[in-house]
Amino acid sequence: MSTYTQFVDGSQASFGGDEFIFVEVATDMDLEATLRVIALTDAVSSAEISGVTDICPAHVSYMVRIDPDIRDPREVLPILEEIHERKAQESKLVIESRIIEMPILYQDPWSHDVLMRFRDRHQDPNASDLEYCARINGFASVDEFISAHSSRLHIATFVAFMPGNAECYQLVPKDLQLEAPKYVRPRTDTPDRALGFGGAFSTIYPVQGAGGFQLLGRCAVPVYEAKQPFGPFETNAVLPKGGDIFKYRPIDMGEYEEIRQQVEAGTYKYRIGVLEFDLSRFREDPIGYPLTLAEALP
Amino acid sequence: MITVVQPGLYTTVQDRGRFGFYGVGFPPSGSMDQYSSAVANILVGNNPDAAVLETTFLGPTLEFEQDANVALTGASVDITLDGISIPLWTSVSVKKGQVLAFGGAIAGVRNYLAITGGINVKPMMGSRSTYVASHLGGYEGRVLKPGDRLEILQDSEPKEVRVGCEIPEDLRVTPRAHQEIRIVSGLCHYLLDPQSQELLISKPFTISTEANRTGYRLKGDQLSFVERRQPFGAGSDPSNVVNLGYPVGSLQAPSGLELICLMRDAVTGGGYATLATVISVDLDILSQMKFPETVSFESVSLETALQLRSERAQRLRNIAELVNSIA
Structure with missing residues (x-):
């Protein structure tokens, strides 16, 4: 058996040791590939393949984990191949999704304290992360960058790394896509709920810890809660799901503190709306279509 | 209690x-x-x-x-x-x-x-x-x-x-202070240049002081990647890929400088090319190793990996039988 198996739709599969199969659908970040990965992994999930313990979609690839004591992984590969053949004909460009509002204190003091401690690991030791991001993306001010980042929606295209973490891609035309490198060397500290930005992706750090994304602010509400579950965490310790759409709403310190009190009392109500995301409509009107999605917020 | x-x-x-x-x-x-x-x-x-x-x-x-x-x-x-x-x-x-x-x-x-x-x-x-x-x-x-x-x-x-x-x-x-650790090639192994593919399985690597439940960092010769246009969204380093899932036991080499084997508490994904995966039975062996012990990687087929896994299961069944017969 050769190392790589090519599927009819151009995907490439290989084994990750005796427990994993890795399937690379595309190598470039591309929303159509992301939606294909969602459709494919949904199909793998519906197939209820015995021995498959985990199905892990990523931006443009996915993994399945197999318990080889139950099922020989070599028997699972042709099942995946068959699913790719079946799905090659259909291009599912619509997914069931949610829109979730995340209140963000951009330029918060806690992230600022942390990022100042790690200036020696940054591309530009004399600027803050936000000042750096604004400059390299051609904005005259930090406020303009914050406006560009927060005024348009972000879609979760890879839920991974740690529980609660969701890498989100902004729903804008490619020429408006913001970009920033990760730190030269990762920080050993990041506040929990910090809003990070790296490559073309935004994320909210679920817990305090190491990290390499540029720090833009801090979210008032958690994305992971195992200890004192409230609201959405009563059924699942993790808030984001693949395909969720996030609205980062800038707030001031007063509102931040108010929301924090509600979160700690367990009374905060997430604003979550249910919707369908249609990639073809996004392509036709990448500015106007996302605005209509925001209307699904309660 | x-x-x-x-x-x-x-x-x-x-x-x-x-x-x-x-x-x-x-x-x-x-x-x-x-x-x-x-x-x-x-x-x-x-x-x-x-x-x-x-x-x-x-x-x-x-x-x-x-x-x-x-x-x-x-x-x-x-x-x-x-x-x-x-x-x-x-x-x-x-x-x-x-x-x-x-x-x-x-x-x-x-x-x-x-x-x-x-x-x-x-x-x-x-x-x-x-x-x-x-x-x-x-x-x-x-x-x-x-x-x-x-x-x-x-x-x-x-x-x-x-x-x-x-x-x-x-x-x-x-x-033991030196072990052969078996790997299955695959994932983004194709991104390693041919010399580095050879180097990975021919030169010893030393376990560093950063070796824990999250990952084992190993020092050895520098690895290099094939020259290619970096995919959109991947990042500029040749070891970068658009973030993808990491199997337990997978090896990566950020910037080619050191090798990291992801262990059982590792992050589940990230943006470095994964090169091969340590077979599950040899993760047991690696878990008992520390700085400055050394490993050599040996590339094996999936068939061998599965065979070794079922031999481990058989050993455990033999032990259970032995223990129960004594009882």
């Missing part, structure tokens, strides 16, 4: 691991050396899912407030019960009031302490394993501290195991 007098360096509650949540960012966690952990459970008559204590370099000092049968496996270490040495890989009876104390590991890294019934912490998402980074599972989601009190699960139908039952030498783990 068992009281933790001294916690040791990094002692956690672990079991076979957490399944079904990898896709939302939960690594499996669980005992790093699954074989030693399983043998410890067999020796005290536990089912394979029972939770054990995993130690790191220096284990805890524990005061028993109840009678219990225990078994210790894994690293070579001096362990005493009320000051008197007790054997490893053997079921031992502990009486109420006695104190079990670990010395430092002499060879190997991790020990497994199984207690009849298993350690009773609340299962989280189907497992009692501790995942410290997300404060999940185990004892309050963290490593043990002085004064912690561990509850023992009362098995309704415990298997009788004779105290003093001993695992034969050839079925024990033997830590």
